[in-house]
Amino acid sequence: MQFEKVVRKRRSVRKFADRPVDTDLIKEVVMFAQRSPSWVNSQPWQVYCASGNSLAEIKRRYQQNDDQGVPTNPDLAVMSREQWAPQEQANMKQWGHQIVHHFPDFATAHATMTNASQSLYNSPVILFITIPKDSPDWSIFDAGAFTQTLLLTATNRGLGSIVTYNSVRYPAVLHQVLTVPNDQRFIVGVSLGYVADEPINHFRSDRVALNKLLHFR
Numbered sequence: 452m453q454f455e456k457v458v459r460k461r462r463s464v465r466k467f468a469d470r471p472v473d474t475d476l477i478k479e480v481v482m483f484a485q486r487s488p489s490w491v492n493s494q495p496w497q498v499y500c501a502s503g504n505s506l507a508e509i510k511r512r513y514q515q516n517d518d519q520g521v522p523t524n525p526d527l528a529v530m531s532r533e534q535w536a537p538q539e540q541a542n543m544k545q546w547g548h549q550i551v552h553h554f555p556d557f558a559t560a561h562a563t564m565t566n567a568s569q570s571l572y573n574s575p576v577i578l579f580i581t582i583p584k585d586s587p588d589w590s591i592f593d594a595g596a597f598t599q600t601l602l603l604t605a606t607n608r609g610l611g612s613i614v615t616y617n618s619v620r621y622p623a624v625l626h627q628v629l630t631v632p633n634d635q636r637f638i639v640g641v642s643l644g645y646v647a648d649e650p651i652n653h654f655r656s657d658r659v660a661l662n663k664l665l666h667f668r
């Protein structure tokens with residue numbers, strides 16, 4: 452696929468079809484992501500691929516934690532909206548407004564988003580990206596670059612994707628189910644799969660005007 456088309460086509464998928472993803476395709480996507488740049492080529496990322504029974508167990512334990520009101524405890528701290536800088540707060544507010552108005556009414560929007568989130572988007576595969584706990588902030592940057600290459604490669608190969616905090620909000624569950632060493636920390640989960648033809652997947656997020664971020668001096 453033409454590169455610009457790939458960039459435009461990538462968007463967050465919040466409902467995947469009931470169709471598995473071939474293991475060779477997953478390997479290929481991760482191999483391309485390895486071409487990402489990193490500080491002194493440190494390549495700090497590890498990828499733990501959950502599908503089938505392991506992913507079902509993660510979903511079951513997340514649901515159990517939610518039902519019991521277990522507080523979420525992601526390895527990267529979550530900041531309350533009010534603590535963010537004003538422009539970013541405004542961007543997030545705008546996104547929330549637009550996604551709600553994508554649906555016929557608030558109740559439908561709320562129910563659809565809650566279901567998407569609780570079912571982990573019906574993902575057939577989640578790639579959990581970790582870096583060592585003993586890493587500088589630069590490694591988080593590198594993991595981000597790795598993730599973006601992964602997302603674009605997935606798009607190029609006909610796969611839908613979404614990167615989520617939601618899938619890494621209970622790291623203790625992930626350490627146990629995926630037998631991830633305790634010296635690793637979870638950055639994000641990347642769901643991969645085939646896109647279901649559902650209204651939630653027809654939503655397109657917008658972007659701020661270029662002059663709000665590009666400053667010629």
Ligand SMILES: Cc1cc2nc3c(=O)[nH]c(=O)nc-3n(C[C@H](O)[C@H](O)[C@H](O)COP(=O)(O)O)c2cc1C
Nearest residue numbers: 461462463464465546613614615616617618639656
């Ligand atoms: C680090 C990170 C975490 C995210 N976590 C979630 C999440 O937990 N749930 C969700 O629905 N979307 C999540 N997203 C997706 C963003 O909402 C999405 O990328 C943004 O709205 C732009 O839309 P687009 O990806 O369709 O272009 C996350 C994105 C990033 C980069």
